[in-house]
Amino acid sequence: xxxxxxxxxxxxxxxxxxxxxxxxxxxxxxxxxxxxxxxxxxxxxxxxxxxxxxxxxxxxxxxxxxxxxxxxxxxxxxxxxxxxxxxxxxxxxxxxxxxxxxxxxxxxxxxxxxxxxxxxxxxxxxxxxxxxxxxxxxxxxxxxxxxxxxxxxxxxxxxxxxxxxxxxxxxxxxxxxxxxxxxxxxxxxxxxxxxxxxxxxxxxxxxxxxxxxxxxxxxxxxxxxxxxxxxxxxxxxxxxxxxxxxxxxxxxxxxxxxxxxxxxxxxxxxxxxxxxxxxxxxxxxxxxxxxxxxxxxxxxxxxxxxxxxxxxxxxxxxxxxxxxxxxxxxxxxxxxxxxxxxxxxxxxxxxxxxxxxxxxxxxxxxxxxxxxxxxxxxxxxxxxxxxxxxxxxxxxxxxxxxxxxxxxxxxxxxxxxxxxxxxxxxxxxxxxxxxxxxxxxxxxxxxxxxxxxxxxxxxxxxxxxxxxxxxxxxxxxxxxxxxxxxxxxxxxxxxxxxxxxxxxxxxxxxxxxxxxxxxxxxxxxxxxxxxxxxxxxxxxxxxxxxxx
Amino acid sequence: xxxxxxxxxxxxxxxxxxxxxxxxxxxxxxxxxxxxxxxxxxxxxxxxxxxxxxxxxxxxxxxxxxxxxxxxxxxxxxxxxxxxxxxxxxxxxxxxxxxxxxxxxxxxxxxxxxxxxxxxxxxxxxxxxxxxxxxxxxxxxxxxxxxxxxxxxxxxxxxxxxxxxxxxxxxxxxxxxxxxxxxxxxxxxxxxxxxx
Numbered sequence: 001x002x003x004x005x006x007x008x009x010x011x012x013x014x015x016x017x018x019x020x021x022x023x024x025x026x027x028x029x030x031x032x033x034x035x036x037x038x039x040x041x042x043x044x045x046x047x048x049x050x051x052x053x054x055x056x057x058x059x060x061x062x063x064x065x066x067x068x069x070x071x072x073x074x075x076x077x078x079x080x081x082x083x084x085x086x087x088x089x090x091x092x093x094x095x096x097x098x099x100x101x102x103x104x105x106x107x108x109x110x111x112x113x114x115x116x117x118x119x120x121x122x123x124x125x126x127x128x129x130x131x132x133x134x135x136x137x138x139x140x141x142x143x144x145x146x147x148x149x150x151x152x153x154x155x156x157x158x159x160x161x162x163x164x165x166x167x168x169x170x171x172x173x174x175x176x177x178x179x180x181x182x183x184x185x186x187x188x189x190x191x192x193x194x195x196x197x198x199x200x201x202x203x204x205x206x207x208x209x210x211x212x213x214x215x216x217x218x219x220x221x222x223x224x225x226x227x228x229x230x231x232x233x234x235x236x237x238x239x240x241x242x243x244x245x246x247x248x249x250x251x252x253x254x255x256x257x258x259x260x261x262x263x264x265x266x267x268x269x270x271x272x273x274x275x276x277x278x279x280x281x282x283x284x285x286x287x288x289x290x291x292x293x294x295x296x297x298x299x300x301x302x303x304x305x306x307x308x309x310x311x312x313x314x315x316x317x318x319x320x321x322x323x324x325x326x327x328x329x330x331x332x333x334x335x336x337x338x339x340x341x342x343x344x345x346x347x348x349x350x351x352x353x354x355x356x357x358x359x360x361x362x363x364x365x366x367x368x369x370x371x372x373x374x375x376x377x378x379x380x381x382x383x384x385x386x387x388x389x390x391x392x393x394x395x396x397x398x399x400x401x402x403x404x405x406x407x408x409x410x411x412x413x414x415x416x417x418x419x420x421x422x423x424x425x426x427x428x429x430x431x432x433x434x435x436x437x438x439x440x441x442x443x444x445x446x447x448x449x450x451x452x453x454x455x456x457x458x459x460x461x462x463x464x465x466x467x468x469x470x471x472x473x474x475x476x477x478x479x480x481x482x483x484x485x486x487x488x489x490x491x492x493x494x495x496x497x498x499x500x501x502x503x504x505x506x507x508x509x510x511x512x513x514x515x516x517x518x519x520x521x522x523x524x525x526x527x528x529x530x531x532x533x534x535x536x537x538x539x540x541x542x543x544x545x546x547x548x
Numbered sequence: 549x550x551x552x553x554x555x556x557x558x559x560x561x562x563x564x565x566x567x568x569x570x571x572x573x574x575x576x577x578x579x580x581x582x583x584x585x586x587x588x589x590x591x592x593x594x595x596x597x598x599x600x601x602x603x604x605x606x607x608x609x610x611x612x613x614x615x616x617x618x619x620x621x622x623x624x625x626x627x628x629x630x631x632x633x634x635x636x637x638x639x640x641x642x643x644x645x646x647x648x649x650x651x652x653x654x655x656x657x658x659x660x661x662x663x664x665x666x667x668x669x670x671x672x673x674x675x676x677x678x679x680x681x682x683x684x685x686x687x688x689x690x691x692x693x694x695x696x697x698x699x700x701x702x703x704x705x706x707x708x709x710x711x712x713x714x715x716x717x718x719x720x721x722x723x724x725x726x727x728x729x730x731x732x733x734x735x736x737x738x739x740x741x742x743x744x
Contacts, residue, residue, distance in 0.1 A: 515614050515632065522629040540628035541618050543682035545717040 044072060044091030049106045049130070051146040054086045056110045056128030064090055064106075066132040071096040074130065088146075090130070100142065101135025105155065107147040119150070149174065152189045153205045159186070160211035160264060164202040166272040170222050170248065171200070177249045178204055179223065185210035188250075202272075204250075213252070217261030219279040220252040220272045255279045284344040286357050287315065290364075291403040292374045292388065292411045293336035300386035301376060307341050309390040315343035317388060324404055338403060341374075341388060364407060371395045373410040574634040575616065575724045577731070578643040597657040598699070599670035600744065602646055605638040606676040612637070616720050617681040619689070625681070631720045641677065644728065648735035653744055672697040673738065680730075682723035686715045690730030696743050705743045709734055 064072035072092035178186035186206035307315040319340035345356035379387035401408040615627035679691040
């Protein structure tokens with residue numbers, strides 16, 4: 001019998017439903033989750049940048065820097081479908097994501113050689129990187145379009161943005177300096193060619209405080225390194241700074257006589273003139289067109305050639321072509337060549353307004369009646385360029401003419417042309433000279449001279465033979481010795497050597513003797529026997545004193 | 549016969565020794581002048597003065613002789629055979645005149661043609677004598693003209709001169725003293741011309 005009393009009673013306890021062993025995988029999962037979170041949270045802000053090329057970029061290696069501080073890394077490079085560009089995906093450190101504004105700029109830094117110099121040499125060893133120029137808008141962005149080259153002006157630089165247009169042939173590059181009196185005050189940042197307008201536009205930036213120089217009356221002109229201008233005004237040579245000699249440049253200023261104008265505060269458009277004087281030529285707003293009709297050659301007269309009155313420029317030539325209706329055939333003997341000129345009243349001491357234009361128009365007819373006419377004058381003898389010279393001559397009674405609606409100023413041949421005409425006649429006479437006969441005679445003379453020279457050459461050869469003879473050498477040596485002796489004697493003589501002095505003294509003594517002999521000779525002449533016989537002396541006639 | 553000939557020749561030679569030797573007298577203008585010169589500068593020539601150079605004196609042809617000359621009538625002259633100039637007359641006149649001028653004028657340094665100083669602009673005095681002799685009419689005549697050029701060779705004075713002094717005594721010596729006096733007058737005239 002089993003003692004029920006002593007039979008232990010099993011105590012029923014509830015066992016744990018989840019084993020503590022499960023803590024391990026849970027912790028592991030948590031750690032894993034934390035790691036995933038950490039990885040996701042630390043991999044940075046994802047951005048995409050479009051570039052034209054991925055030259056120098058490497059997936060997983062290329063860094064993104066701002067101010068030489070690494071803030072991210074390229075994680076992927078892909079071609080964009082249906083586009084010639086590539087897309088670079090990059091991660092930017094979360095802390096630096098505030099730099100990713102809408103107007104932030106990215107560009108690839110790699111070795112560059114251009115008109116702005118050499119840059120990016122440090123990337124030769126380290127490899128290219130993408131530089132970031134932070135924006136200012138405060139609006140975060142994750143898609144960007146990269147720049148082809150570094151921005152000329154760092155974002156946020158105080159100054160003034162302007163747009164310049166150029167219809168000329170000169171092409172300015174990004175970075176071309178804008179110079180004011182030799183100081184670089186700005187640069188061209190962007191070039192855009194408008195094919196519809198056939199005009200190149202340049203976005204330029206003028207740094208503060210120089211932006212205050214840009215006013216409403218500011219004019220821009222191009223400057224080249226070395227500018228040689230051969231015109232009717234002569235030769236003009238102008239050199240710029242070393243930088244402009246290499247890359248060219250743009251300068252600006254206010255035309256003479258103009259007021260400064262109001263300061264520009266917003267983007268404005270300006271034209272680039274080909275040279276400085278052009279701004280003075282073209283800033284006159286009012287002008288009058290006239291026609292000159294020439295029967296003579298207008299060779300050397302070009303568009304923009306000055307029109308002068310007594311040496312003062314009053315206008316310029318605007319057209320020299322023949323494209324006028326009903327002008328007739330140029331080869332016709334009686335066809336006159338039309339020259340269109342523009343005269344600016346402001347150059348004549350009048351104001352630059354329509355009233356002055358009307359005043360000149362009204363007075364011109366009376367001036368023409370008084371003899372005002374135009375002539376072609378040589379502006380530059382070197383280049384042969386011509387100018388229009390207005391001058392007065394005899395009063396003109398002929399009726400005034402118009403040509404295609406424009407008043408015609410009578411023209412005459414210039415004095416130079418008359419001289420040239422005479423010169424042509426002289427040349428004609430020279431052409432009529434019997435040059436053939438003269439040439440034939442000269443040829444004959446030359447032939448004779450050649451024969452003479454041959455004979456002379458023979459003689460010279462014979463002389464050379466004689467001179468090469470040893471006896472001749474001895475003769476020459478003797479002559480040399482003789483010359484040396486003569487030179488020595490001459491030197492002694494010139495130095496007053498004792499021998500020369502003695503010779504001089506002897507000569508003086510001889511002269512004295514002859515002087516003393518002179519009376520004796522006179523006596524002998526008068527009385528030949530006086531040496532032997534003492535006769536009566538021939539006494540000299542002596543001067544007599546006054547008898548007291 | 550030969551002996552007779554020797555004796556004859558010897559006689560001639562002995563007779564020749566008995567002839568009176570010809571007595572010749574020499575005269576000099578500058579000799580008298582040098583005795584009158586008083587050196588104002590103690591022998592130191594002041595070269596910081598303008599220079600007046602006396603050009604070679606031009607004489608009439610008949611004066612170009614060492615013989616003293618006496619004019620016997622309007623057309624005739626007589627060359628003395630025993631009275632001679634001790635030196636060429638042109639040199640003697642130049643030297644004498646130079647000393648006289650220097651005594652009268654201290655502003656200029658007078659030099660004759662033999663004194664040559666290079667690179668020094670100078671005035672020039674040219675003298676031309678047409679007469680410088682005594683006459684048998686108890687007079688001495690000194691006649692001619694002189695001209696003065698400035699240091700740029702520009703003629704600034706051309707003047708004739710004519711002096712005639714009376715001889716109080718006979719003989720050539722007195723005539724030369726009088727000729728020397730004419731040079732005194734000429735020097736004074738040059739100095740007083742206002743060009744020096």
